[in-house]
Amino acid sequence: xxxxxxxxxxxxxxxxxxxxxxxxxxxxxxxxxxxxxxxxxxxxxxxxxxxxxxxxxxxxxxxxxxxxxxxxxxxxxxxxxxxxxxxxxxxxxxxxxxxxxxxxxxxxxxxxxxxxxxxxxxxxxxxxxxxxxxxxxxxxxxxxxxxxxxxxxxxxxxxxxxxxxxxxxxxxxxxxxxxxxxxxxxxxxxxxxxxxxxxxxxxxxxxxxxxxxxxxxxxxxxxxxxxxxxxxxxxxxxxxxxxxxxxxxxxxxxxxxxxxxxxxxxxxxxxxxxxxxxxxxxxxxxxxxxxxxxxxxxxxxxxxxxxxxxxxxxxxxxxxxxxxxxxxxxxxxxxxxxxx
Numbered sequence: 001x002x003x004x005x006x007x008x009x010x011x012x013x014x015x016x017x018x019x020x021x022x023x024x025x026x027x028x029x030x031x032x033x034x035x036x037x038x039x040x041x042x043x044x045x046x047x048x049x050x051x052x053x054x055x056x057x058x059x060x061x062x063x064x065x066x067x068x069x070x071x072x073x074x075x076x077x078x079x080x081x082x083x084x085x086x087x088x089x090x091x092x093x094x095x096x097x098x099x100x101x102x103x104x105x106x107x108x109x110x111x112x113x114x115x116x117x118x119x120x121x122x123x124x125x126x127x128x129x130x131x132x133x134x135x136x137x138x139x140x141x142x143x144x145x146x147x148x149x150x151x152x153x154x155x156x157x158x159x160x161x162x163x164x165x166x167x168x169x170x171x172x173x174x175x176x177x178x179x180x181x182x183x184x185x186x187x188x189x190x191x192x193x194x195x196x197x198x199x200x201x202x203x204x205x206x207x208x209x210x211x212x213x214x215x216x217x218x219x220x221x222x223x224x225x226x227x228x229x230x231x232x233x234x235x236x237x238x239x240x241x242x243x244x245x246x247x248x249x250x251x252x253x254x255x256x257x258x259x260x261x262x263x264x265x266x267x268x269x270x271x272x273x274x275x276x277x278x279x280x281x282x283x284x285x286x287x288x289x290x291x292x293x294x295x296x297x298x299x300x301x302x303x304x305x306x307x308x309x310x311x312x313x314x315x316x317x318x319x320x321x322x323x324x325x326x327x328x329x330x331x332x333x334x335x336x337x338x339x340x
Contacts, residue, residue, distance in 0.1 A: 080318025161211025
């Protein structure tokens with residue numbers, strides 16, 4: 001390891017995954033995630049249970065991250081943590097630990113916007129993965145966010161389109177719930193969609209002006225569609241599950257692609273990067289890769305482990321902020337909602 005290397009410990013605790021990573025400059029030495037399975041019993045994340053689980057997980061997760069990185073904690077140059085957005089109780093566990101450790105080690109503290117991290121995860125040094133060049137368009141899709149962002153530089157980003165109601169992840173999960181699938185349902189919709197006909201059941205795409213999105217209408221359409229058909233045939237879901245999932249996923253992908261094409265037309269930028277938990281969806285990934293040939297775009301799809309909530313993406317923002325001396329003192333506060 002070089003004498004001039006920077007070692008960043010990163011902590012992510014915005015929702016229900018406790019994660020820690022160690023980066024040497026822009027390379028990931030370790031990336032540890034502890035999942036919380038208890039939420040499946042309730043059909044969604046229970047904030048109080050999430051924060052309690054973070055308290056149990058955070059020390060062993062950070063210890064494992066440092067051990068896997070094969071460094072001593074005294075080699076750390078800074079600690080980066082998720083400031084927001086997210087569940088307040090969960091965020092406080094991560095920020096409190098980060099503040100305490102930075103004080104104990106007398107090293108800088110770096111606050112990170114979770115959504116910036118999803119975008120900048122593309123700048124983690126990984127063999128076989130290209131990095132986008134500025135400016136580029138980022139499609140950030142997760143359980144709580146759907147955004148098109150014009151990225152001019154590491155810390156110069158502008159939201160040019162966003163959802164007016166539900167996020168795309170909610171559309172997947174709520175549709176899955178309507179179909180009787182367990183939480184989290186989004187990955188299951190993707191799984192069954194691979195086996196079905198995407199044009200078996202047409203769903204109307206919402207007419208939203210500009211680059212903004214809306215998914216609440218699609219969710220309602222799926223509900224009424226299922227209720228009507230189950231009333232006529234109680235076995236409708238079981239007999240048509242693959243086709244229903246394929247049709248829902250196809251509609252969601254078309255909504256996303258329509259807005260991306262409009263964004264490219266308006267900005268002239270043909271570099272497209274995706275991020276956020278829903279970017280793990282195989283249908284979205286495949287469609288975006290096909291867009292390279294179809295529309296002449298250059299697309300960037302992150303390594304799978306950097307799509308869902310993880311600390312490596314927090315660390316890469318921490319590294320860039322360290323280079324610019326963007327540090328915080330212990331008065332910094334966690335924010336459930338945070339300015340982009």
